[in-house]
Amino acid sequence: MVESSSSLPPLCEKISYKNYFLRAVDLTILGLLFSLLLHRYRILLVKQSDNVWVVAFLCESFFTFVWLLITCIKWSPAEYKSYPDRLDERVHDLPSVDMFLTTADPVREPPILVVNTVLSLLAVNYPANKLACYVSDDGCSPLTYFSLKEASKFAKIWVPFCKKNNVRVRAPFRYFLNHPAATESSEFSKDWDMVKWEYEKLCRKVEDVTGDSHLLDADDDFKAFSNAKRNDHSTIVKVVWENKAGVGDKEEVPHFVYISREKRPNYLHNYKAGAMNFLVRVSGLMTNAPYMLNVDCDMYVNEADVVRQAMCIFLQNSILNSKSCAFVQFPQDFYDSNADELTVLQSYVGRGIAGIQGPTYAGSGCFHTRRVMYGISLDDLGDDGSLSSVATRNYLAEGNLAREFGNSKEMVTSVVNALQRKPNPQHSSLTDSLEAAQEVGHCHYENQTSWGKTIGWLYGSTTEDVHTGLGIHSRGWTSSYISPDPPAFLGAMPPGGPEAMVQQRRWAAGMLEILFNKRSPLIGTFFRKLRFRQSLAYLYILTWGLRSIPELFYCLLPAYCLLHNTALFPKGVYLGIIVTLVGIHCLYTLWEFMSLGFSVQSWFISQSFWRIKSTCSWLFSILDIILQFLGISENVFIVTKKTMPETRSESGSRKSQQEGDFPNQDCGKFEFDGSLYFLPGTFIVLVTLAALVGCSVGPQRLSHSHRGNSSGMAEACGCVLVVVLFLPFLKGMFEKGKYGIPLSTLSKAAFLAVLFVVFSFGKLV
Ligand SMILES: O=c1ccn([C@@H]2O[C@H](COP(=O)(O)OP(=O)(O)O[C@H]3O[C@H](CO)[C@@H](O)[C@H](O)[C@H]3O)[C@@H](O)[C@H]2O)c(=O)[nH]1
Numbered sequence: 001m002v003e004s005s006s007s008l009p010p011l012c013e014k015i016s017y018k019n020y021f022l023r024a025v026d027l028t029i030l031g032l033l034f035s036l037l038l039h040r041y042r043i044l045l046v047k048q049s050d051n052v053w054v055v056a057f058l059c060e061s062f063f064t065f066v067w068l069l070i071t072c073i074k075w076s077p078a079e080y081k082s083y084p085d086r087l088d089e090r091v092h093d094l095p096s097v098d099m100f101l102t103t104a105d106p107v108r109e110p111p112i113l114v115v116n117t118v119l120s121l122l123a124v125n126y127p128a129n130k131l132a133c134y135v136s137d138d139g140c141s142p143l144t145y146f147s148l149k150e151a152s153k154f155a156k157i158w159v160p161f162c163k164k165n166n167v168r169v170r171a172p173f174r175y176f177l178n179h180p181a182a183t184e185s186s187e188f189s190k191d192w193d194m195v196k197w198e199y200e201k202l203c204r205k206v207e208d209v210t211g212d213s214h215l216l217d218a219d220d221d222f223k224a225f226s227n228a229k230r231n232d233h234s235t236i237v238k239v240v241w242e243n244k245a246g247v248g249d250k251e252e253v254p255h256f257v258y259i260s261r262e263k264r265p266n267y268l269h270n271y272k273a274g275a276m277n278f279l280v281r282v283s284g285l286m287t288n289a290p291y292m293l294n295v296d297c298d299m300y301v302n303e304a305d306v307v308r309q310a311m312c313i314f315l316q317n318s319i320l321n322s323k324s325c326a327f328v329q330f331p332q333d334f335y336d337s338n339a340d341e342l343t344v345l346q347s348y349v350g351r352g353i354a355g356i357q358g359p360t361y362a363g364s365g366c367f368h369t370r371r372v373m374y375g376i377s378l379d380d381l382g383d384d385g386s387l388s389s390v391a392t393r394n395y396l397a398e399g400n401l402a403r404e405f406g407n408s409k410e411m412v413t414s415v416v417n418a419l420q421r422k423p424n425p426q427h428s429s430l431t432d433s434l435e436a437a438q439e440v441g442h443c444h445y446e447n448q449t450s451w452g453k454t455i456g457w458l459y460g461s462t463t464e465d466v467h468t469g470l471g472i473h474s475r476g477w478t479s480s481y482i483s484p485d486p487p488a489f490l491g492a493m494p495p496g497g498p499e500a501m502v503q504q505r506r507w508a509a510g511m512l513e514i515l516f517n518k519r520s521p522l523i524g525t526f527f528r529k530l531r532f533r534q535s536l537a538y539l540y541i542l543t544w545g546l547r548s549i550p551e552l553f554y555c556l557l558p559a560y561c562l563l564h565n566t567a568l569f570p571k572g573v574y575l576g577i578i579v580t581l582v583g584i585h586c587l588y589t590l591w592e593f594m595s596l597g598f599s600v601q602s603w604f605i606s607q608s609f610w611r612i613k614s615t616c617s618w619l620f621s622i623l624d625i626i627l628q629f630l631g632i633s634e635n636v637f638i639v640t641k642k643t644m645p646e647t648r649s650e651s652g653s654r655k656s657q658q659e660g661d662f663p664n665q666d667c668g669k670f671e672f673d674g675s676l677y678f679l680p681g682t683f684i685v686l687v688t689l690a691a692l693v694g695c696s697v698g699p700q701r702l703s704h705s706h707r708g709n710s711s712g713m714a715e716a717c718g719c720v721l722v723v724v725l726f727l728p729f730l731k732g733m734f735e736k737g738k739y740g741i742p743l744s745t746l747s748k749a750a751f752l753a754v755l756f757v758v759f760s761f762g763k764l765v
């Protein structure tokens with residue numbers, strides 16, 4: 001299949017970015033942090049009873065630990081660059097790829113957005129007979145199914161149009177943002193108008209049915225949905241479109257299947273991980289491709305060559321007989337500017353991890369190897385990449401597979417084929433597998449099997465992605481990171497506000513679930529095949545939730561000290577160290593943002609958002625975990641609300657990338673509601689303001705009797721910094737509507753702030 005002659009140029013290259021200057025900056029910051037800690041500790045030894053210094057010492061120890069992890073992670077960044085143009089001369093028969101998309105709620109995830117992502121998948125630059133697209137709908141919505149059916153009709157126009165004209169961005173809502181250039185031929189313009197008209201027709205149809213779903217009642221194809229409730233319905237599997245010609249022609253549209261697994265009330269469905277495992281099974285029965293791409297429903301393909309890019313990595317590995325790469329992860333990029341900080345984090349921390357054992361799995365934009373998902377370890381493979389004889393005996397022994405993969409004969413056969421890298425025997429039609437697909441969708445199909453435990457997407461955490469990736473790395477596999485420009489996938493992030501808080505809390509709680517479960521990286525290095533630095537990388541991500549406590553305390557300390565008339569910061573040289581630390585850190589992070597083309601404003605918003613999300617949202621994840629341990633409540637996956645952006649073209653703040661950016665009028669404006677999330681932030685701002693006011697009203701008191709040999713200036717500066725970082729809250733106190741903090745939150749926070757002030761003063765008397 002692959003031409004292995006070494007005279008041909010490689011399909012991909014690993015690029016390592018060692019930057020000695022950045023290492024020096026990282027180490028300098030680390031050195032400064034350690035010297036500060038040491039100084040605090042020395043003073044603590046002398047005056048043991050100073051609680052403020054104990055708290056500050058503990059917080060700073062935590063921050064130093066985090067920075068130590070960051071320094072280790074960023075030490076040797078790397079990524080892959082692929083050369084898809086070289087594929088054709090080297091590979092005569094490209095491998096098949098099954099593409100998975102999950103959706104869960106037709107209201108929070110508008111079907112037209114799902115349709116666009118699906119269309120971008122169907123139109124990728126890859127032979128149509130090697131692709132199949134599977135959509136899992138946890139919402140069991142006739143509207144979603146209807147939209148997908150309509151999309152498959154439109155795909156017959158869209159896919160050939162994209163391939164013929166070599167369109168780059170193959171999600172119509174994005175593509176039609178721009179008009180064709182004046183230099184284009186009149187034939188193209190005519191085609192363009194026709195396709196746009198057809199797309200608009202599709203949108204209208206979806207809109208009409210959204211307004212009146214009874215329109216579908218008469219259609220027999222929708223019978224399965226009548227009486228179906230979101231959380232109470234049988235399995236539905238529908239072959240929306242089958243590429244019966246079985247050719248890879250440019251005119252052809254890949255297979256397209258809609259599935260919705262059985263749901264019953266009071267039954268744990270394991271959220272996205274459960275949906276992914278059903279996708280794996282159904283696709284195993286139908287097409288059984290050796291590679292699987294998965295995307296979230298809002299993450300459309302922004303680079304038509306993406307499948308070829310990923311295959312470059314897998315195929316080059318097979319040329320080199322290096323078999324350790326389990327998955328290829330593309331970064332999650334976004335078409336809105338709500339996630340600039342995530343983009344920066346991926347670019348630096350993500351590349352750092354990519355240089356160790358490989359990137360963590362991010363849940364979307366990732367190509368997995370089916371065999372690895374079936375639980376095999378790197379040791380199970382022989383030199384030629386096939387199962388070793390011991391592994392063959394273990395896995396394929398009579399009864400073992402049924403015990404692990406469930407009682408469907410067809411499923412077991414497909415697993416045997418996948419493990420031995422053989423395709424399924426040719427079916428005459430996809431619909432032949434419908435019955436078997438229904439069977440593997442039953443609620444209890446997974447009972448007593450290894451699904452979610454050692455095979456497939458892992459259960460037990462709402463961040464199933466990090467969990468599953470960790471499971472794979474712990475079995476000795478590596479992963480690869482490619483970050484093409486323009487980005488391969490683009491999605492949406494909720495703006496700063498309630499939705500973002502819910503999402504961040506879910507993430508932080510999901511990570512803590514992993515930190516304390518049996519796959520914890522704390523033990524993975526010693527008992528499994530997780531590399532040491534990789535376990536540190538996981539530790540960095542998994543401890544996000546825990547950071548909330550030192551961050552909260554540290555934000556309150558300046559105010560407390562000012563009110564309590566005591567010193568927070570050391571004086572003299574060590575005050576200089578703190579100022580230098582803050583300065584270097586600001587410049588360093590600012591440089592990270594600007595080097596990726598982001599603005600100073602975006603940097604500032606991100607710094608502020610980090611403080612807000614850790615003190616306001618991650619804090620609750622600790623509560624979630626405690627309640628879960630006590631058996632009082634379970635962590636749930638609340639789907640993030642996605643909105644279809646207005647299709648108006650305008651240029652955005654980032655220098656890059658696409659053919660026109662979406663407008664973002666309220667960029668950076670923070671939204672509030674009455675939820676408890678906004679209580680800690682409001683409290684911090686009120687307390688800090690009170691301290692500042694107290695300090696300016698009674699300056700004599702401060703200068704005369706300030707204990708700890710500090711004038712209070714440093715603490716006052718600390719307070720100003722806190723207020724600046726929580727600026728959205730300060731503004732929120734004066735705004736109305738969704739940008740204003742509700743009175744109920746304000747009054748609760750004010751009450752707590754009064755208690756805090758009294759408490760701080762109380763100590764003085
Ligand atoms: O019960 C569920 C819940 C969610 N989903 C799907 O999961 C995807 C991600 O959900 P979303 O609400 O967009 O979560 P995010 O927090 O934005 O997603 C990030 O975080 C998740 C948890 O770590 C990962 O699964 C995602 O891939 C990653 O993009 C979406 O396609 C949903 O439709 C389901 O299929 N079933």
Ligand SMILES: [Mn+2]
Pocket residue numbers: 296298491492640
């Ligand atoms: Mn999302």
